[in-house]
Amino acid sequence: MAIEGADIVKAAAFIGAGIAMGLGAIGPGVGEGMTAAKACEAIGRNPKEAGLLTRTMLVGQAVAESTGIYSLVIALLLLFVV
Amino acid sequence: MNIEVQTVVEVAAYVGGGLAMGFGAIGAAIGEGYTAARANEAISRNPKISGDIFKTMLVGQAVAESASIFALVVAILLLFMKVPFPTLLKAAAILGAGISMGFGAIGSGIGSGYPAAEACCGIARQPATASRLTTNMLIGSAVCQTPAIFSMVVALMLMFINFGGASLQPTWAAYLGAGLSMGLAAIGSGFGGGLAAGASCEGISRNPGTAASVTTIMLVGQAVAQTASIFGLLVSFILMFKSFPESTALSAAMALLSAGICMGFGGIGPGIGNGMAAGGAVQWVARNVEHAGDLMRIMLVGQAVSQSTAIYAMVVSLVLIFVV
Numbered sequence: 001m002a003i004e005g006a007d008i009v010k011a012a013a014f015i016g017a018g019i020a021m022g023l024g025a026i027g028p029g030v031g032e033g034m035t036a037a038k039a040c041e042a043i044g045r046n047p048k049e050a051g052l053l054t055r056t057m058l059v060g061q062a063v064a065e066s067t068g069i070y071s072l073v074i075a076l077l078l079l080f081v082v
Numbered sequence: 083m084n085i086e087v088q089t090v091v092e093v094a095a096y097v098g099g100g101l102a103m104g105f106g107a108i109g110a111a112i113g114e115g116y117t118a119a120r121a122n123e124a125i126s127r128n129p130k131i132s133g134d135i136f137k138t139m140l141v142g143q144a145v146a147e148s149a150s151i152f153a154l155v156v157a158i159l160l161l162f163m164k165v166p167f168p169t170l171l172k173a174a175a176i177l178g179a180g181i182s183m184g185f186g187a188i189g190s191g192i193g194s195g196y197p198a199a200e201a202c203c204g205i206a207r208q209p210a211t212a213s214r215l216t217t218n219m220l221i222g223s224a225v226c227q228t229p230a231i232f233s234m235v236v237a238l239m240l241m242f243i244n245f246g247g248a249s250l251q252p253t254w255a256a257y258l259g260a261g262l263s264m265g266l267a268a269i270g271s272g273f274g275g276g277l278a279a280g281a282s283c284e285g286i287s288r289n290p291g292t293a294a295s296v297t298t299i300m301l302v303g304q305a306v307a308q309t310a311s312i313f314g315l316l317v318s319f320i321l322m323f324k325s326f327p328e329s330t331a332l333s334a335a336m337a338l339l340s341a342g343i344c345m346g347f348g349g350i351g352p353g354i355g356n357g358m359a360a361g362g363a364v365q366w367v368a369r370n371v372e373h374a375g376d377l378m379r380i381m382l383v384g385q386a387v388s389q390s391t392a393i394y395a396m397v398v399s400l401v402l403i404f405v406v
Contacts, residue, residue: 007333029352030354043366044365050376065391
């Protein structure tokens with residue numbers, strides 16, 4: 001099996017994409033889950049503010065999501081651009 | 083050095099058996115240790131009913147043990163299996179089976195420890211609810227075992243299905259990827275399901291009147307937390323059963339391996355996160371049952387957002403399988 005330089009580069013880009021998206025998905029998943037758990041606690045304590053708490057939870061999760069989106073962007077760049 | 087194919091298959095089976103049992107022993111041991119620790123705490127609070135607590139501890143630990151028993155079964159099968167037609171492809175499939183079962187047992191073992199631990203503490207708090215708590219504990223920890231069962235199914239399929247005349251290159255990477263995808267993705271869902279089940283046992287012991295609502299929302303939350311491992315199962319089925327055109331290029335094989343790594347790791351975080359969200363919701367349904375509807379709604383919204391990164395990981399791995 002003759003392995004060419006271009007082939008190795010492509011193989012490395014594929015592995016890199018998988019690692020970037022795979023490991024990058026762990027943090028946002030756990031972090032957003034914590035946010036949701038605390039939002040449930042807050043609504044349980046003070047159900048009148050459910051609307052405000054839902055909004056705050058979603059904004060907080062959107063910020064936590066950003067690193068997941070960075071991973072997705074890097075993975076897609078590695079797959080299609082590099 | 084000329085190595086026979088038969089030798090390679092045996093090496094793969096022994097390494098796979100070691101991986102299956104070695105990694106497979108982690109989760110159940112941690113989960114059972116946690117259960118035992120909380121059972122001691124419970125007995126010290128209420129020594130009069132130590133018999134009931136001890137019994138609940140053993141039942142809960144037995145369920146948590148099943149994850150590592152699956153690993154033991156797969157490891158023993160790997161050690162003693164006879165492969166009728168040894169090929170290099172079969173060697174890759176056997177190694178993938180060991181990886182799938184080994185990683186897949188971690189989450190379920192740890193997760194099942196939580197409901198058992200909280201049930202022991204709950205019985206010390208409210209001895210009258212013992213039977214209700216035991217039932218809820220058994221339902222919750224049975225659901226925690228599903229990811230380990232998925233992993234066992236994938237491992238047995240990799241070991242015993244005759245995949246026929248698939249080409250060695252690049253299909254070997256697809257079989258390893260199938261094992262990684264299922265095994266790693268099962269970690270998060272098993273652990274997350276345990277967090278939800280633990281919170282429900284605690285909640286029922288504090289407010290036994292809410293048991294019906296608590297069990298319902300626990301099951302909904304656990305079902306959503308299972309999605310990450312179902313994505314892993316889906317990707318590993320695609321990797322096992324899609325036929326790949328023969329290609330000696332390294333990149334073709336690495337794309338398939340990477341698809342498994344991506345979905346496997348990508349499923350861990352969302353599985354744990356969904357379990358945390360479900361745990362928070364269940365805990366507060368027990369304390370404030372009038373607002374169970376609001377809590378269920380926000381739990382599902384939060385879980386959906388937390389699930390998004392698992393969906394990104396699935397998209398990237400499907401792109402790796404079908405597009406590049």
